[in-house]
Amino acid sequence: MAHGSGGRLSHKLVQEIFQKHLGNEYLNQMNDATIVRGSGKLAVTTDSFVISPIFFRGGDIGKLSVCGTINDLAVSGAEPRYLTLGVILEEGFLLEELEILVKSIAETAQSAGVHIVCGDTKVVERGSADKIFINTTGIGWLEREVGPQYIQPGDYVLISGTIGDHGIAIMSEREGVEFETPVISDCAPLNHLIDQFYMPGVRCMRDPTRGGVGTTLNELARQAQVGILIEEEKLPQSEGVKGACGMLGLDSLYLANEGKLIAIVSLEVVNEVLKLMQMHPLGKDAAIIGRVTEAEPGLVLLETPLGGKRIVGMLEGEHLPRIC
Amino acid sequence: MAHGSGGRLSHKLVQEIFQKHLGNEYLNQMNDATIVRGSGKLAVTTDSFVISPIFFRGGDIGKLSVCGTINDLAVSGAEPRYLTLGVILEEGFLLEELEILVKSIAETAQSAGVHIVCGDTKVVERGSADKIFINTTGIGWLEREVGPQYIQPGDYVLISGTIGDHGIAIMSEREGVEFETPVISDCAPLNHLIDQFYMPGVRCMRDPTRGGVGTTLNELARQAQVGILIEEEKLPQSEGVKGACGMLGLDSLYLANEGKLIAIVSLEVVNEVLKLMQMHPLGKDAAIIGRVTEAEPGLVLLETPLGGKRIVGMLEGEHLPRIC
Numbered sequence: 001m002a003h004g005s006g007g008r009l010s011h012k013l014v015q016e017i018f019q020k021h022l023g024n025e026y027l028n029q030m031n032d033a034t035i036v037r038g039s040g041k042l043a044v045t046t047d048s049f050v051i052s053p054i055f056f057r058g059g060d061i062g063k064l065s066v067c068g069t070i071n072d073l074a075v076s077g078a079e080p081r082y083l084t085l086g087v088i089l090e091e092g093f094l095l096e097e098l099e100i101l102v103k104s105i106a107e108t109a110q111s112a113g114v115h116i117v118c119g120d121t122k123v124v125e126r127g128s129a130d131k132i133f134i135n136t137t138g139i140g141w142l143e144r145e146v147g148p149q150y151i152q153p154g155d156y157v158l159i160s161g162t163i164g165d166h167g168i169a170i171m172s173e174r175e176g177v178e179f180e181t182p183v184i185s186d187c188a189p190l191n192h193l194i195d196q197f198y199m200p201g202v203r204c205m206r207d208p209t210r211g212g213v214g215t216t217l218n219e220l221a222r223q224a225q226v227g228i229l230i231e232e233e234k235l236p237q238s239e240g241v242k243g244a245c246g247m248l249g250l251d252s253l254y255l256a257n258e259g260k261l262i263a264i265v266s267l268e269v270v271n272e273v274l275k276l277m278q279m280h281p282l283g284k285d286a287a288i289i290g291r292v293t294e295a296e297p298g299l300v301l302l303e304t305p306l307g308g309k310r311i312v313g314m315l316e317g318e319h320l321p322r323i324c
Numbered sequence: 325m326a327h328g329s330g331g332r333l334s335h336k337l338v339q340e341i342f343q344k345h346l347g348n349e350y351l352n353q354m355n356d357a358t359i360v361r362g363s364g365k366l367a368v369t370t371d372s373f374v375i376s377p378i379f380f381r382g383g384d385i386g387k388l389s390v391c392g393t394i395n396d397l398a399v400s401g402a403e404p405r406y407l408t409l410g411v412i413l414e415e416g417f418l419l420e421e422l423e424i425l426v427k428s429i430a431e432t433a434q435s436a437g438v439h440i441v442c443g444d445t446k447v448v449e450r451g452s453a454d455k456i457f458i459n460t461t462g463i464g465w466l467e468r469e470v471g472p473q474y475i476q477p478g479d480y481v482l483i484s485g486t487i488g489d490h491g492i493a494i495m496s497e498r499e500g501v502e503f504e505t506p507v508i509s510d511c512a513p514l515n516h517l518i519d520q521f522y523m524p525g526v527r528c529m530r531d532p533t534r535g536g537v538g539t540t541l542n543e544l545a546r547q548a549q550v551g552i553l554i555e556e557e558k559l560p561q562s563e564g565v566k567g568a569c570g571m572l573g574l575d576s577l578y579l580a581n582e583g584k585l586i587a588i589v590s591l592e593v594v595n596e597v598l599k600l601m602q603m604h605p606l607g608k609d610a611a612i613i614g615r616v617t618e619a620e621p622g623l624v625l626l627e628t629p630l631g632g633k634r635i636v637g638m639l640e641g642e643h644l645p646r647i648c
Contacts, residue, residue: 084370137461
């Protein structure tokens, strides 16, 4: 408990675990605020991670907390540069586990080329938190003008890979359900994938996390005041997710993803963008899943293989708590 | 619970409580990341707030979460500009209470001239968090070159007012102890106070929060490799804090403050800085409490009224958990 008290033990914790794995010129400033350099337009985003369990197939809460915030910056058209790290620990949380998570944070940040610039740790008594919660705030330079305001009827909707993997991986981990084909979370930083395919004509990007592809497309349709028509059979799904959804009666359109993005792209560049996406390991299953229409502004429609159409609404109520 | 699920109810919560009180051009962007403008050197800081109780004499967790982060930026020489807001709610937390806190956040941010630029809310099941935890990350423009590296022997140590008020206020609230003179938390944003007194010759500033004045001075003595000698009878203390410390055997040097700063100032400007501080409502009890020495680098010494000296160490172990 004393590790979060602000005194000598706090210093020890910071030195021995956080500084050890994350130490860099920024954290070494050891001041109340860290000084970074920037100019022009900055993108800023924040996210708290409360996922349970904290270790899962394909990742852990540390990796997820870095990926989630990097991805929010990257899909906004920014180059992710700096992350802050706010940790809330439940008293009794094993320092060994904390160290594994901090290493995971360090490795993920390094692989994505972002710097952890400052941090804070608080400890609460047993029963007042569940193991560990992590907040990351990200700052990046805005480099690309993308956003729902650029979406136009006639544009195409791309997804960078299979959908629902994170949601099913967590569900299976949490409920102790094993599916025939094990599902691995897709948790990954998407900034390098975007560097690979981005070109003018990419109008808007989003990462469909909580609420899934269905909810994200609804947000875009409303913000851009366009219709979005997607084709059910074009949605990439892993065998494991397909099986799990069939068995549990779930709709993969509402399952969380943590390493996928939706891109809305003009007719002129759609094939080139798709090809570039597919050349990157994180985009190998990328597909065109639909298009933007003038009709039905604000609505998302799903076309079934038999030609029927149904409205894809926003996620209602609770699907799966603590998925990120 | 569904309010944190990322679907329709999440949108409703964001619209009806957060957007209602905090809505501004930044939050209205409603994107994954918010775009702000900046240039040159940025100061960045992050802090999680887990204080219990969440309402206390002089403030609440909302006000505190804004003040704490603003103050970290301001004492670092930055003009606080942008705050992000990460909220973790325990299922069942009253929306009425949430709204009071969000209003408090909005008012405090406005009074300090900072903008809440993005936010995130997660809900966890009952028993997995204690009511509400708030993370704020702050971004500001660096305007003043201050820091422990500028501290020199011969400088003076100033405190902007009475010490220990926040610590005693929380302790009294939590334990249900009433002292003869009620103690009110000093929770306040310090950026305007600093604007009032800052001038070249102010070498370094810090806000002595968790760990108190004693721990903060130790950090400064170590970082600057100087000695710091403070005079016990010069330490401003409210009657309530004096009484409570006497009764409970506490040392006010280790009690948390949330609206006070330590300034290390050159001989040439110390009297002018003190006068300017005292002209501001938040600095009316400001005092010179000691000086920087060449002797005993890394150590903080306290001189008693009778001329004796004792070493003031860093806070050891746990003093008071969840004080911020």
